[in-house]
Amino acid sequence: MIFVTTGTQEPFDRLLAIVEKLSFTTNEKIVVQAKTAMKLPSNAEIYDFLSPKEYDYFFNNARLIISHAGMGSIISALYKSRPIVVFPRIASLGEHRNEHQLATAKKMMDERMVYVAFSEEELLSLLEKLTKQDVIEPLANVGPFASSGLISSLDEFIRHPNSRTD
């Protein structure tokens, strides 16, 4: 099963159009979380809304996750050691309020954390390549919590009320 997650912002039909093309090349089940008016082929199911439990179920059982460049999906994939392909939303196409997803995706690619595609062509060929593999390995993974540096800094701030003005 392949899980596609697009977050709760604007529609992201540019990604779904690629998922549609992918669905013609495979019999694998594709589960899509997206707000859209598009219809996809019969091996794809679309949900506009998933409860946290349903989301976790699909996330944990997919052999590949395809996502917008939202940090929620990226962090969950890294923590759960799931392979994820990230395709950023572009604000100038009305897909987000600002262009930060492009910068996030670029950074994630530079740090070799996740698979990233910037154009539709790049995304389709990456997906075709990955889905042909028997096993898709994640590029990286992270632990369950924030870095100890951030946590201890916050802890120190909380314990010292006089640090108000620093």
Place this chain on the structure above:
Amino acid sequence: MKIVAIASVGGHWIQLLRLKPLFDQYDTIFVSTREDFKDMVQGKFYSISDFNRNNMIGLFKAFTSLTKIMRKEKPDVVITTGAAPGLLGLFVAKLWGIRTVWIDSIANVEELSLSGRIASKFCSRVYTQWPDLAKGRIVYAGNVLS
């Protein structure tokens, strides 16, 4: 010590939950914009309306809820990872003389978010998650990954 921890739906909420080792040391109350997120945390949870800059009614509703939460819970510190509802939470906390912490999302790799820049004008502490963005009052001490 009591903490109110706020984040709206999505990546902001996932990032907030990764501070669990911190929250476990205190009496922590969680606030988010989706009712069913209460199942994802132990302890007290409030849900408030979500809004963005174009939704004044949502903003007013969230302001009222946040004021009630601060008055009832009287936390020592309010922490948020964003977005607009979290910023509003810090603003309400500031009005009540409560210390405030803004943690800018790890998604903001090139510059602080607009909310983060506003937060840096009045919050007790503002964190970025990228060392290059630490400057003046903007602190870097690590990120939500590990």
